[in-house]
Amino acid sequence: MRRIESCFQRLAEQKRKALIPFVTAGDSSKEVTVPLMHAMVEAGADIIELGVPFSDPMADGPVIQKACERALAHGTSTHDVLAMVKAFRERDSETPVVLMGYLNPVEALGYENFAKAASQAGVDGILLVDLPPEEALEIKPVMDAYELDMIFLVAPTTSDARIKLIGKAGSGYLYYVSLKGVTGSASLNVDEVAGRVETIRNLAQLPIGVGFGIKDAESAQAVSRVSDGVVVGSALVNQIAANPDNPEAINQSISDILAAMRNAMDQ
Amino acid sequence: MSERPDFSAFPDARGHFGQFGGCFVSETLMGALDDLAAMYERLKDDPQFRADFDYDLAHYVGRPSPLYLAERWSKQLGGAKIWLKREDLNHTGAHKVNNTIGQALLAKHMGKPRVIAETGAGQHGVATATVAARLGLKCQVYMGAEDVERQKLNVYRMKLLGAEVIPVTSGSKTLKDAMNEAMRDWVTNVDDTFYIIGTVAGPHPYPLLVRDFQCVIGREAREQSLKQAGKLPDALVACVGGGSNAIGLFHPFLNDDGVAMYGVEAAGDGIETGRHAAPLSAGRPGVLHGNRTYLMEDDNGQIIETHSVSAGLDYPGVGPEHAWLKDLGRVNYVSADDTEALSAFRELTRVEGIMPALESAHALAYARKLAPTMTPDQDIVINLSGRGDKDILTVAAIDGIEF
Numbered sequence: 001m002r003r004i005e006s007c008f009q010r011l012a013e014q015k016r017k018a019l020i021p022f023v024t025a026g027d028s029s030k031e032v033t034v035p036l037m038h039a040m041v042e043a044g045a046d047i048i049e050l051g052v053p054f055s056d057p058m059a060d061g062p063v064i065q066k067a068c069e070r071a072l073a074h075g076t077s078t079h080d081v082l083a084m085v086k087a088f089r090e091r092d093s094e095t096p097v098v099l100m101g102y103l104n105p106v107e108a109l110g111y112e113n114f115a116k117a118a119s120q121a122g123v124d125g126i127l128l129v130d131l132p133p134e135e136a137l138e139i140k141p142v143m144d145a146y147e148l149d150m151i152f153l154v155a156p157t158t159s160d161a162r163i164k165l166i167g168k169a170g171s172g173y174l175y176y177v178s179l180k181g182v183t184g185s186a187s188l189n190v191d192e193v194a195g196r197v198e199t200i201r202n203l204a205q206l207p208i209g210v211g212f213g214i215k216d217a218e219s220a221q222a223v224s225r226v227s228d229g230v231v232v233g234s235a236l237v238n239q240i241a242a243n244p245d246n247p248e249a250i251n252q253s254i255s256d257i258l259a260a261m262r263n264a265m266d267q
Numbered sequence: 268m269s270e271r272p273d274f275s276a277f278p279d280a281r282g283h284f285g286q287f288g289g290c291f292v293s294e295t296l297m298g299a300l301d302d303l304a305a306m307y308e309r310l311k312d313d314p315q316f317r318a319d320f321d322y323d324l325a326h327y328v329g330r331p332s333p334l335y336l337a338e339r340w341s342k343q344l345g346g347a348k349i350w351l352k353r354e355d356l357n358h359t360g361a362h363k364v365n366n367t368i369g370q371a372l373l374a375k376h377m378g379k380p381r382v383i384a385e386t387g388a389g390q391h392g393v394a395t396a397t398v399a400a401r402l403g404l405k406c407q408v409y410m411g412a413e414d415v416e417r418q419k420l421n422v423y424r425m426k427l428l429g430a431e432v433i434p435v436t437s438g439s440k441t442l443k444d445a446m447n448e449a450m451r452d453w454v455t456n457v458d459d460t461f462y463i464i465g466t467v468a469g470p471h472p473y474p475l476l477v478r479d480f481q482c483v484i485g486r487e488a489r490e491q492s493l494k495q496a497g498k499l500p501d502a503l504v505a506c507v508g509g510g511s512n513a514i515g516l517f518h519p520f521l522n523d524d525g526v527a528m529y530g531v532e533a534a535g536d537g538i539e540t541g542r543h544a545a546p547l548s549a550g551r552p553g554v555l556h557g558n559r560t561y562l563m564e565d566d567n568g569q570i571i572e573t574h575s576v577s578a579g580l581d582y583p584g585v586g587p588e589h590a591w592l593k594d595l596g597r598v599n600y601v602s603a604d605d606t607e608a609l610s611a612f613r614e615l616t617r618v619e620g621i622m623p624a625l626e627s628a629h630a631l632a633y634a635r636k637l638a639p640t641m642t643p644d645q646d647i648v649i650n651l652s653g654r655g656d657k658d659i660l661t662v663a664a665i666d667g668i669e670f
Contacts, residue, residue, distance in 0.1 A: 054568075054569065055438065055569040055570040056438065056443065056444075056447050056555060056556075056570050057447075058293070058447045058450045058451065058556070059293040059450075059451075059454065060451075061451070062437075065437055069437075072569060077567045078567055078568070102554075103291060103554045104553045104554045104555060104562070104564065104568040104570075105567055105568035105569070106568070107552075107553050107554055107568060108553060108564065108566065108567055108568025109568070129293045130291045130292055130293060130554065130557070131291060132290065132291070132292070132294060132297055134281060134290065135289050135290065135291055152294070153293060153294040153295075154294060155293070155294040155295035155297075155298075156295070157294075157295050157296075157297070157298040157299065157457060158294055158297070158298065159298060162294075162297065162298075166294075177293075177294065177295060180295055180454060180455055180456075180457055180458070181295075181454060181455040182451045182454060182455065185455065
């Protein structure tokens with residue numbers, strides 16, 4: 001069984017929800033990322049979403065735009081990101097790692113080259129925000145061949161027909177974008193999210209992670225009550241922006257946030 | 268060129284021109300783009316919609332724009348006769364307004380009270396602010412901070428028209444970053460906002476509908492050539508940034524095999540220096556801003572900063588239909604650098620008394636090389652896509668003059 005599927009299965013048996021942190025690889029330096037990934041797992045992360053930096057992150061707010069700029073300033077390449085996953089796997093063979101980013105860096109390597117390298121590095125899935133399932137017909141079989149899950153987004157504006165389509169196209173989990181906007185936007189409305197997640201459950205078979213607008217233990221707890229997993233990104237990346245030259249402070253502050261979320265979610 | 272496709276049959280239903288085009292956006296926008304495509308599909312052959320569009324083009328924009336024989340310049344170059352399609356005479360001073368009129372009509376039909384736009388040189392921003400003023404729509408225009416600086420006159424024009432100009436300070440602070448920011452606005456305000464994209468790029472259906480609205484240029488030029496020159500032109504020349512004025516001129520001639528076409532990209536300091544904005548000449552296929560097309564990018568797929576004296580051509584991508592036409596070999600994509608464009612700007616001003624936009628000056632610069640290789644019984648139509656008033660401060664600065 002693939003790592004993401006077994007992760008959600010184990011959590012379901014334990015009646016727990018997935019805590020899914022996001023950080024941009026290479027932010028604030030290439031050396032920061034791997035120790036940070038381990039620290040996040042120790043603080044209670046179940047799955048890690050690792051951002052592949054891109055020069056034009058159209059779906060991201062200022063916090064993650066700046067994270068991409070910091071990572072690219074010292075030349076973090078897609079190969080560097082894969083090398084980080086490989087280094088992470090030396091000590092952690094269980095925690096699923098999903099690469100999140102935009103299509104162009106993947107196209108630049110070529111689907112086959114990328115999938116092969118990602119699989120060898122120990123990547124479990126990819127989430128490309130500017131790749132809807134209609135445009136993924138070519139890449140999907142390549143990712144399948146290397147047993148990489150393709151995680152697609154569902155939005156508040158997604159029609160029922162599209163939810164069905166996305167549910168069939170994706171594997172691993174669905175990422176429900178809790179609000180209209182870019183990453184790091186204002187707070188979400190839990191009641192609205194609950195209603196939408198219910199709709200998605202009726203139309204698709206995959207576990208549902210919810211992201212956008214989750215910034216503290218309280219919002220993580222509330223969302224975990226109505227979904228299968230909680231994605232937190234900008235709130236963590238803010239900690240990197242606050243301490244770019246202090247890896248220990250980054251690890252500590254991010255671990256504190258995740259541990260508080262974990263604790264609230266498990267209550 | 269091998270087997271010629273029927274150019275009028277593209278793009279396909281999902282916006283593809285061969286491997287190019289498509290709809291690469293985050294899920295939140297897919298519904299809005301599907302709605303827009305459906306609305307356009309319904310309206311494009313609707314007689315009332317066509318009549319409204321044509322009425323505005325005639326009485327608000329001032330179409331048809333003349334096809335002017337540049338006799339003195341033709342004689343000086345000593346070759347083909349040069350005809351200028353005078354889009355610079357349109358209301359607001361460029362071809363951009365053809366498209367904003369069309370999209371504003373769509374916004375009205377879709378009941379959206381707010382429009383947003385990205386702009387480089389400011390011509391599209393001005394054209395959007397203009398139609399927004401006329402229809403009473405709220406209007407915000409995203410513009411790279413560097414472009415705000417070099418196009419101060421257009422920034423002030425937009426403000427006078429009641430639009431809010433939002434300087435974009437991320438990335439290279441030019442057109443591509445303005446487009447990123449407009450996309451971010453749209454994804455946040457998708458319910459009440461219509462995004463008026465200014466060129467034939469972006470996700471489907473934009474490359475299709477912008478092309479259709481701009482095709483009035485080529486339809487008129489075709490009719491005017493037959494009437495005034497007694498035949499179709501031998502060559503068409505237009506500058507290509509995103510490529511809306513070029514596709515507008517070219518498209519109605521694509522099935523005319525005898526008409527050669529030249530799309531002129533901005534070579535900036537020179538293609539060989541890497542400081543340019545010529546993805547068709549020196550880029551490779553990739554995905555940016557919702558479509559697959561030729562891009563300026565590095566080995567890791569990161570978009571490279573572009574350079575051109577002309578803000579309107581300073582963009583690392585190009586409309587997907589141009590990418591397709593390049594690969595098919597139907598259109599020749601060439602380039603002109605900053606120096607050549609400035610020289611053509613001065614020459615047309617002095618010889619014909621017409622001051623072209625620096626964007627259009629790239630087309631003139633290439634035509635200046637092409638004309639002498641042809642004969643006086645041959646005709647070249649150049650799209651004079653905009654007037655040069657907006658560029659006076661840029662040219663003055665190069666001349667060392669401050670105001």
